[in-house]
Amino acid sequence: MTNEPSTLLRCLVADDEPPARDELVWVLSRIPGVEVVGAAASAAETIQLVQSTAPDAIFLDIHMPGAHGLDLCQTLRQLPHAPAVVLVTAYSQFAVEAFATEAVDYVLKPFAEERIAQAVARIRARRGTPTSTPDALGRILAALEATRQEICRSGARVPVESGGRILLLAPQEILFCRCADKCIIIHDRDGAYPAYGAVSLDRLETQLTPYGFFRAHRTFLVNLQHVRAYSPWEGGRYVLVMDDEARTEITVSRLQAQEFKRRLQVLI
Known part of the structure; x- marks a missing residue:
């Protein structure tokens, strides 16, 4: 018999910019099997919500008031039930450092709905499966390159x-x-x-x-x-x-x- 609650992916969104935060909440809420349990606007609020809601995953912006996103990742790793982390940011230069925080994925803004769905799929695939540091680095760099190519094809002006x-x-x-x-x-x-x-x-x-x-x-x-x-x-x-x-x-x-x-x- 399938334990239905275990298939639900409970996600938290952390971004200090309301438009970006609201968009990410909306995109995640449209993905089947995903529940958004909260949205935070600062590092302190993020930690508080992680402790109170125990999410399976957090979509985290790099630049948050109160702490750098990479430092916040390190803090979250110390929690008893640390959530999987997806870094969502406009800053590509932190991708190489992100693997050290064991981030599951690294998504560049502006993002497409399909890119967020891909990150969710990676979280689900990883649940309960340890990932080595070289694998994590390779995955993040590959995702970053794919996003860059997508941006170049977008024809932005x-x-x-x-x-x-x-x-x-x-x-x-x-x-x-x-x-x-x-x-x-x-x-x-x-x-x-x-x-x-x-x-x-x-x-x-x-x-x-x-x-x-x-x-x-x-x-x-x-x-x-x-x-x-x-x-x-x-x-x-x-x-x-x-x-x-x-x-x-x-x-x-x-x-x-x-x-x-x-x-x-x-x-x-």
């Missing part, structure tokens, strides 16, 4: 204004984006254009990070594929030289310097 028209720029065409007088200016090899519509640099960062963009400074978002050179600068900062005709120089803030070095290691 960034709309900008030019001479009364709306141009659609592919992410790989964009050199960098900057804030200027409460306006977002987007640069490619042909010039600079105001972003079309109400858009913030934070929103662009979320959308473009999977394409290799990096927030060098609070006012600059840089496509790392178009960085020609860089050099250390005073105060623990760096200066980037872009590969445009003007060889534009962009400063990496001290707060972002460590992240810049991490991203370089991934690219190399």
